[in-house]
Amino acid sequence: MNVRHFLIGVALPLLLLVASCDQQQKASADTPKTLTLILGEENTEGFDPTLGWGSYGNPLFQSTLLKRDADLHIVPDLATEWKLGAGQLTWTVKIRTGVVFSDGSPLTAGDVAYTFNTAAKAGGVVDLSNLQQAEAIDGRTVLLRLRHPDITFIQHLITLGIVPEKLHGPGYGRKPIGSGPYKLIRWDEGQQMIVEANDHYYGGKPSIKRLVFLFATENAAMSAARAGKVDVLGVSSNLAGQKIPGMTLHAVKSVDNRGLMFPMVPDTGRKTPRGLAIGNHVTSDIAIRKAVNYAINRQALVDAVLDGHGRPAFGAVDDLPWDNPEIRFTDNDPEKAKAILEEAGWQDTDGDGVREKDGRKAEFEILYNTKDSLRQGLALAVSDMLRPVGIKAVPRGENWDRIKNELTHAKVIVYGFGGHSPLEMYKLYHSNGPEPMYWNAGFYANPVVDDYLDQALRAPSFEEAMPLWKKAQWDGKTGLSTPGDATWAWLVNLDHTYFIDRCLDVGRSQIEPHGHGWPITANIDQWQWTCK
Amino acid sequence: MMINSLALDRRTRTMMAILGCLVLFSGIFLAAWLYGEQGQVTNLALRKLPPGWNQPFGTDWLGRDMFARTLKGLRISLEIGLTAATCSAVIALVFGLAAATMGRIVDVVVTWLCDVGMATPHLVLLILISFACGGGAKGVIIAVAASHWPALTRVIRAEVMQLRTSDYIKLSRRLGKSPAWIARHHLLPHVVPQFLVGLLLLFPHAILHAAGLTFLGFGMSPHTPEIGILLAESMRYLSTGMWWLAVAPGLALIISVMAFDVLGNNVRALLDPKTLRE
Numbered sequence A: 001m002n003v004r005h006f007l008i009g010v011a012l013p014l015l016l017l018v019a020s021c022d023q024q025q026k027a028s029a030d031t032p033k034t035l036t037l038i039l040g041e042e043n044t045e046g047f048d049p050t051l052g053w054g055s056y057g058n059p060l061f062q063s064t065l066l067k068r069d070a071d072l073h074i075v076p077d078l079a080t081e082w083k084l085g086a087g088q089l090t091w092t093v094k095i096r097t098g099v100v101f102s103d104g105s106p107l108t109a110g111d112v113a114y115t116f117n118t119a120a121k122a123g124g125v126v127d128l129s130n131l132q133q134a135e136a137i138d139g140r141t142v143l144l145r146l147r148h149p150d151i152t153f154i155q156h157l158i159t160l161g162i163v164p165e166k167l168h169g170p171g172y173g174r175k176p177i178g179s180g181p182y183k184l185i186r187w188d189e190g191q192q193m194i195v196e197a198n199d200h201y202y203g204g205k206p207s208i209k210r211l212v213f214l215f216a217t218e219n220a221a222m223s224a225a226r227a228g229k230v231d232v233l234g235v236s237s238n239l240a241g242q243k244i245p246g247m248t249l250h251a252v253k254s255v256d257n258r259g260l261m262f263p264m265v266p267d268t269g270r271k272t273p274r275g276l277a278i279g280n281h282v283t284s285d286i287a288i289r290k291a292v293n294y295a296i297n298r299q300a301l302v303d304a305v306l307d308g309h310g311r312p313a314f315g316a317v318d319d320l321p322w323d324n325p326e327i328r329f330t331d332n333d334p335e336k337a338k339a340i341l342e343e344a345g346w347q348d349t350d351g352d353g354v355r356e357k358d359g360r361k362a363e364f365e366i367l368y369n370t371k372d373s374l375r376q377g378l379a380l381a382v383s384d385m386l387r388p389v390g391i392k393a394v395p396r397g398e399n400w401d402r403i404k405n406e407l408t409h410a411k412v413i414v415y416g417f418g419g420h421s422p423l424e425m426y427k428l429y430h431s432n433g434p435e436p437m438y439w440n441a442g443f444y445a446n447p448v449v450d451d452y453l454d455q456a457l458r459a460p461s462f463e464e465a466m467p468l469w470k471k472a473q474w475d476g477k478t479g480l481s482t483p484g485d486a487t488w489a490w491l492v493n494l495d496h497t498y499f500i501d502r503c504l505d506v507g508r509s510q511i512e513p514h515g516h517g518w519p520i521t522a523n524i525d526q527w528q529w530t531c532k
Numbered sequence B: 001m002m003i004n005s006l007a008l009d010r011r012t013r014t015m016m017a018i019l020g021c022l023v024l025f026s027g028i029f030l031a032a033w034l035y036g037e038q039g040q041v042t043n044l045a046l047r048k049l050p051p052g053w054n055q056p057f058g059t060d061w062l063g064r065d066m067f068a069r070t071l072k073g074l075r076i077s078l079e080i081g082l083t084a085a086t087c088s089a090v091i092a093l094v095f096g097l098a099a100a101t102m103g104r105i106v107d108v109v110v111t112w113l114c115d116v117g118m119a120t121p122h123l124v125l126l127i128l129i130s131f132a133c134g135g136g137a138k139g140v141i142i143a144v145a146a147s148h149w150p151a152l153t154r155v156i157r158a159e160v161m162q163l164r165t166s167d168y169i170k171l172s173r174r175l176g177k178s179p180a181w182i183a184r185h186h187l188l189p190h191v192v193p194q195f196l197v198g199l200l201l202l203f204p205h206a207i208l209h210a211a212g213l214t215f216l217g218f219g220m221s222p223h224t225p226e227i228g229i230l231l232a233e234s235m236r237y238l239s240t241g242m243w244w245l246a247v248a249p250g251l252a253l254i255i256s257v258m259a260f261d262v263l264g265n266n267v268r269a270l271l272d273p274k275t276l277r278e
Helices: A002-011 A013-020 A022-027 A109-122 A151-159 A218-226 A286-295 A298-305 A334-343 A373-389 A400-407 A423-429 A447-458 A462-473 A518-526 B002-034 B066-101 B104-119 B122-132 B136-147 B150-164 B167-174 B179-215 B227-238 B244-271
Strands: A035-038 A066-068 A074-076 A079-084 A090-095 A131-138 A141-146 A182-188 A192-197 A210-214 A232-235 A247-261 A310-312 A363-369 A392-398 A412-417 A488-501
Touching: A035 A218, A066 A151, A074 A079, A079 A151, A090 A109, A090 A151, A109 A131, A109 A141, A151 A423, A151 A447, A151 A462, A218 A232, A218 B227, A247 A373, A286 A334, A286 A373, A286 A488, A298 A310, A298 A373, A298 A488, A334 A373, A363 A373, A363 A400, A373 A392, A373 A412, A373 A488, A392 A400, A423 A447, A423 A462, A447 A462, A488 A518, B002 B066, B002 B244, B066 B104, B066 B136, B066 B150, B066 B179, B066 B227, B066 B244, B104 B150, B122 B136, B122 B179, B136 B179, B150 B179, B167 B179, B179 B227, B179 B244, B227 B244
Parallel strands: A035 A210, A035 A232, A363 A392, A363 A412
Antiparallel strands: A066 A074, A079 A090, A090 A141, A131 A141, A182 A192, A192 A210, A232 A488, A247 A412, A247 A488, A310 A488
16 A cells, blocks of 8 residues: 555655645554545535535535435435425425434534525525525424425425534535535645545445545546546546546436527627627527527537537436427438528528528527537537538637626527426526526527426426426427427537446446536445455 | 858858748648648548548547648747737837937836846736737737847847947948948848847747647637647547647647747848858
């Protein structure tokens, strides 16, 4: 073990820090092996759930009222009973007895109520604006009052980690105390985070007692993995084709999707209150949007841009329980795309290879985030697939700030979404407020779809909302998907690729949400070593 | 006779070197133009091919021909280098002459600006200016032009100051020649070669710094085939064994930068009155 430590210290200066903790590790040389993970960037804001920690993936240090199992079914965690009151305006949740935080103090309904109220007030990433008031009825019962019926509110019960009222404050994100399976021992920002099993955890004791998360660039991470110094490594799909001795590739399906967002209204000079231009004359024509959808060869995008690690995407919620399978269609059909354009009056009259209609060329820009090579690849490849049908799509790299704050309503943009809640679908397609940023950035509005989505929110239970979510996508006549209004051209769903030590069993992973890396830890308390 | 033929030989070699470099540069422009859209259009069937007959520099992750991309990258680099170096050299000429001829205060100010410019780390200054100009080719050109003039300014200022105090110029003045005549016949032949050579030697810096800026992500749209971008992109594929993505553009960049260096040194040998007769 020491020799290996020495080697890596030489091979990778970054890991010198790990070597500097040698002292501690030597002392515990007999205890089971430490698990070392490199899962992409750290969460520099810290680990405070009321400020958004855990909203994509699991909070690790805290536990939640409910959680999703490997098939995304909702199962209890802290809660033992939960029920929606009459009129869908109250949630009553009973919590387990005998749960304590990692410092030994008991977790009560008061802490739950405090967490929800604080998160609602914080107004950060967690959007709890629908919560009117959370109150503890007794030691183990919490009542959550909503302002209006919203069945997707259950997502907050699944993602919001409970914090202790008396220890929570501005510095909490650096020193989180919670009731999750692990507790934070040490965090050297930008370098590493050391985590140990929480002895007070009420669930099954994790079999791996000590985790080290390293924060490193992709190249440093690969070198460390080759040196045998890492047990779990998240890599982008273009690096997944390599062989790393002692490790196997673990590819996890996800709804981490990428697609082209179309501005849905013509450019009439309208602006948002902040002054962002709205609309685009070309993409507001449904024929263009449909032609784009049918012309693209999604499988080729998967094979080339994702190196085969993914699957074609046809909607924002592919393979989730509320996905409507009827929205699938046969793509890679340039002839159909041409027919659609011809019929709508888009014709190439001047022979330059680009169609025109009413003196306007079938031309638009596809913007992608400069820093994201995957989105760049998609934009370039799609642009080349559209040329043969007579649509000129010009790829352009832009920085994220400009996309978000200037261009989001007037340009075709490669966006990515993919969450574990149907609320995302609601926000992406329901007619929106004046300043939506990237929620329904195209200003789509279809009263029939709005109606289905609103009904789904008001449904008496999560299950009864399902058919309504599906009808919003396509009800046989209209819908937000390609057979209907073709609001987006969804392109691919990524597979999240990880290299994993041969001796590590990570169980069955969920369909992962947007965000490559952290979500794999959703079931980390069940991981185990299989060798020796 | 012996000396004579050697001298001729040296001159011929110099001319040959200059000619060779010029042919190389025009070749790059011509080839990049002839390649048309190739190198920008994706070809998903021909991805990640190693160098071979059909693709001398291999293809990249979207099946684009690296030879065409490298040529286009060089062309963009040369264009940026040319514009930036010219701007920089003109700034240097104006400042240098002003410092040397317009009196003490101007001299102090220009020298101080030179010191500030040279004391600031180049890359930091480049990033700041390019970022402030909103990136893109324009940002890179302005950044490179605005940060490369101090060295040449000093050379020109020193040259002019030294000339002004030299005996033959004082003598000229005593003989009643006008300042314009002196400038034309005694100053110009010394300053022009300094300027031209300074300009040529600025090129490699400009090209390298422009490539460095785009490598760091402060330059153009990341799908532009620019050498810095090609190199930055190749870094991600080095560990997967696609060495050709880095080697080909890297070598091409080094060769063209060296060609400029050779060109600059040879032009100096030809133009400088001190080495003119060698």
